[in-house]
Each structure stands twice: as C-alpha cells, then as structure tokens.
C-alpha cells in the first residue's frame with residue numbers, strides 16, 4: 001500500500017475519533033503536557049513575537065497557549081474535524097488541513113520554532129515532515145517534539161494489585177512495527193526505535209540539543225508525597241520522550 005493510502009486511512013480514523021479526542025485531551029493540566037512543558041519553556045523561551053509552526057496541532061490547544069504568549073502560530077493537522085474545532089476555539093490563529101506524511105511543502109526559513117506534540121509516532125514515514133521542518137526553520141531555530149517512548153510505552157506493566165517487585169517486559173524493541181493503540185477510540189501507531197528519530201533529524205541537518213525522559217505522572221492531580229508505592233514505581237519508567245533539535249546557524 002502506498003504511503004498516501006496508508007496515511008489517508010489513518011487520517012480517516014482520526015476523523016472518526018476527533019470529537020472524543022478533543023473532549024478529553026489537551027490543556028496545561030494534561031498529564032503529557034505537564035511532562036513536556038518544562039523542556040518547551042526552556043527551549044523556546046518567551047514565545048512573544050516568534051513565528052511557530054504547530055505540526056499535528058489537533059484541536060489547537062497548544063497553538064492557543066503559544067499564541068496567548070504572543071507567538072504568531074500556524075497549526076496544521078490531518079483531521080478536518082479537529083481543524084474545524086481549532087478554528088472555532090482560536091479564530092485568530094491560522095489553521096490548515098494537511099497530510100504530514102505526504103504534503104509538507106513549506107517556505108524556507110519561515111519559522112523560529114516548530115513544535116510537534118505526540119504526533120510523529122502516528123505517521124507512517126518521518127522523512128517528509130522532518131525535511132519540511134529543516135527547510136522551514138530559520139538558522140538557530142528549534143524543533144521541539146514529543147513521542148510516546150518507543151522502549152516502554154507499549155510494554156505491559158505489572159498490574160497495580162500485584163505484589164512487588166513490579167516490572168515492564170520489553171520485547172521486540174528494535175523491530176519497527178505497526179500496532180493498534182486503543183487510546184481515544186483506537187488508531188494506528190508506528191513503532192520505531194529511538195535511533196530512527198535521531199537518524200531522521202541527522203539526515204536533514206538538525207542537531208539534537210536535549211532529550212528528556214520525564215517520569216510517568218499519574219493521570220490525577222496529586223502531589224508526589226501522595227502517590228502510592230505503585231505510582232512511585234510506575235513513574236520510574238518513562239512512557240514519553242521529549243526532544244529538542246536545532247537547525248545550526250548557516
């Protein structure tokens with residue numbers, strides 16, 4: 001099957017789950033965003049006046065946060081339904097429907113920063129989007145992204161009611177694979193080892209500055225002192241990776 005066909009099936013799936021996704025995910029309290037926010041803040045600094053591309057923006061909440069900080073944001077997503085929701089919530093921001101696996105033409109040196117939160121592991125190929133990021137960034141500009149941690153996210157943890165010692169069993173890590181993920185009503189996930197992400201950045205001239213593996217936070221809001229022993233153990237195995245890469249000055 002061609003990349004276009006595969007990607008179009010994946011996008012139809014996102015279309016089908018758009019409403020439930022938009023109703024349950026996003027915003028400053030989101031457990032994935034709480035893990036991403038420190039690196040994003042450190043790498044972007046004050047976004048005021050920056051041109052920022054939000055790739056795979058979903059219903060636009062991160063674009064909205066960056067725009068509230070004074071950035072000029074363009075959000076792009078493959079789901080027309082999510083983009084409609086983004087336009088409704090943030091009428092002042094430019095949003096576009098595009099397929100990031102195939103349709104990523106972009107002007108050279110158009111953005112100071114590109115953000116891409118929890119999207120790349122949902123794309124069948126990385127090269128078109130990473131090439132576009134490299135082209136679109138101004139020299140010195142940052143590409144800050146997150147993915148589900150390919151080593152640990154899908155590995156089955158011990159059940160919370162089992163006695164310690166707890167573990168996650170890691171298997172098949174080096175083998176790229178298509179997997180079905182049940183989150184948000186179900187969608188396709190493209191497992192690839194971390195080195196493939198770094199290779200794609202390297203091939204397109206982007207240099208990794210930071211790679212952060214934040215502890216896995218419980219979904220509910222409680223201070224660390226209130227976590228159970230199981231939650232404290234669960235936090236020691238990261239289910240998300242956040243990366244910042246830079247386009248070197250010319």
Ligand SMILES: C[S@@+](CC[C@H](N)C(=O)[O-])C[C@H]1O[C@@H](n2cnc3c(N)ncnc32)[C@H](O)[C@@H]1O
Nearest residue numbers: 014056057058077078079099100101117118119
């Ligand atoms: C896990 S969601 C993340 C959305 C958003 N960044 C957020 O944090 O809420 C993955 C997003 O990738 C988008 N997506 C999946 N495949 C895509 C493709 N081929 N082209 C563009 N967007 C795609 C989906 O529509 C969805 O909005």
